[in-house]
Amino acid sequence: xxxxxxxxxxxxxxxxxxxxxxxxxxxxxxxxxxxxxxxxxxxxxxxxxxxxxxxxxxxxxxxxxxxxxxxxxxxxxxxxxxxxxxxxxxxxxxxxxxxxxxxxxxxxxxxxxxxxxxxxxxxxxxxxxxxxxxxxxxxxxxxxxxxxxxxxxxxxxxxxxxxxxxxxxxxxxxxxxxxxxxxxxxxxxxxxxxxxxxxxxxxxxxxxxxxxxxxxxxxxxxxxxxxxxxxxxxxxxxxxxxxxxxxxxxxxxxxxxxxxxxxxxxxxxxxxx
Amino acid sequence: xxxxxxxxxxxxxxxxxxxxxxxxxxxxxxxxxxxxxxxxxxxxxxxxxxxxxxxxxxxxxxxxxxxxxxxxxxxxxxxxxxxxxxxxxxxxxxxxxxxxxxxxxxxxxxxxxxxxxxxxxxxxxxxxxxxxxxxxxxxxxxxxxxxxxxxxxxxxxxxxxxxxxxxxxxxxxxxxxxxxxxxxxxxxxxxxxxxxxxxxxxxx
Numbered sequence: 001x002x003x004x005x006x007x008x009x010x011x012x013x014x015x016x017x018x019x020x021x022x023x024x025x026x027x028x029x030x031x032x033x034x035x036x037x038x039x040x041x042x043x044x045x046x047x048x049x050x051x052x053x054x055x056x057x058x059x060x061x062x063x064x065x066x067x068x069x070x071x072x073x074x075x076x077x078x079x080x081x082x083x084x085x086x087x088x089x090x091x092x093x094x095x096x097x098x099x100x101x102x103x104x105x106x107x108x109x110x111x112x113x114x115x116x117x118x119x120x121x122x123x124x125x126x127x128x129x130x131x132x133x134x135x136x137x138x139x140x141x142x143x144x145x146x147x148x149x150x151x152x153x154x155x156x157x158x159x160x161x162x163x164x165x166x167x168x169x170x171x172x173x174x175x176x177x178x179x180x181x182x183x184x185x186x187x188x189x190x191x192x193x194x195x196x197x198x199x200x201x202x203x204x205x206x207x208x209x210x211x212x213x214x215x216x217x218x219x220x221x222x223x224x225x226x227x228x229x230x231x232x233x234x235x236x237x238x239x240x241x242x243x244x245x246x247x248x249x250x251x252x253x254x255x256x257x258x259x260x261x262x263x264x265x266x267x268x269x270x271x272x273x
Numbered sequence: 274x275x276x277x278x279x280x281x282x283x284x285x286x287x288x289x290x291x292x293x294x295x296x297x298x299x300x301x302x303x304x305x306x307x308x309x310x311x312x313x314x315x316x317x318x319x320x321x322x323x324x325x326x327x328x329x330x331x332x333x334x335x336x337x338x339x340x341x342x343x344x345x346x347x348x349x350x351x352x353x354x355x356x357x358x359x360x361x362x363x364x365x366x367x368x369x370x371x372x373x374x375x376x377x378x379x380x381x382x383x384x385x386x387x388x389x390x391x392x393x394x395x396x397x398x399x400x401x402x403x404x405x406x407x408x409x410x411x412x413x414x415x416x417x418x419x420x421x422x423x424x425x426x427x428x429x430x431x432x433x434x435x436x437x438x439x440x441x442x443x444x445x446x447x448x449x450x451x452x453x454x455x456x457x458x459x460x461x462x463x464x465x466x467x468x469x470x471x472x473x474x475x476x477x
Contacts, residue, residue: 019374030276033377036397064416067403088401093369241427248440249473256467258320
């Protein structure tokens, strides 16, 4: 009875309207759906001039690969990027939300965003939902205080590290980092090491695959190398492709021509009084 | 039994040269009983934007009504149609709002954007967008559809060839799925016209 007749656009945040119905369905033996996860290998490391973030590009829905080339390195601020692992909708929503909050904060203060600001906004949100918002993030950026790299777990705990890995392929990637990382890496050495770590995840972890995305952030500049390495090209396509000589049987065809878009040119005759 | 298998569905959208195709099966069932063989899963939002909803039919209808409402409000405020990318963001936000008690639907959005560039997108039931440049699939027959589309898809197909490819992929996939089928419904949209065709398939 408290609901008004007109459905106004909601004020924001989660809506729990359908929870009771979904619980009733679950009791009747209907299992809830599986959500799209980003199996993933995500890594970050600090090199002499800044931070390098890396990620694979596979998105899975159970055992099926639903996206062979998705983007897991999300924009937070011009000087801050965040890689996300876990439930895809959660990582996208939480990074988008914090990115907007950082933009508002920049307008408010007139200063470049700091990495710890993004860190605090993210961890407060995730802790608030007690781990139900399943997003595991690697946050990296360069601000006035220098380069920073942090990991954020779904329950809201954070770590500050010189090199970090998250996701199902994190063990494979961490093995590469632990043996080859050293302080004061140059840009090329850093990119090479990050690529090696992601490749280790791609080839050894089933939840990660396809290509390597890299993002290099330095003071005042950033470079987003989308599909920096593509170690899994599709080589088996036949050049002829499929042809269907026997046409599909059609029962009914309906053609609707679309309206011609009328161009209105301003500056016609002035209206008569 | 998964909630998505209650009604059964198959949806696919494919990109061609300055055109796109979106296709669905026509069965509506209640678990293993078929109750309709002419169910419309694909709806028009505006002339150049189509939405297909797979999954639980009741949630699909409710979600469709909410989205049409929001689009009409947008049209009144902005005095123009919504771009496909914007619409995809709207659907994603509406689904994520119900993150902890979701709609049991997987939408497939297909439209012609600026400069008649085709746009296709699918999401899981909580709004995780997947923007693909070639094809997207949804529904109980999705695993077969992935395989069929992956092998049959070619870049830059003309509308007639695109129609053949989409129809063959859809019919071959639903033939391997008990819960979807009973014909097909294909929309091929180019900048000048919308061709809607009903396919003859196996009725089992």
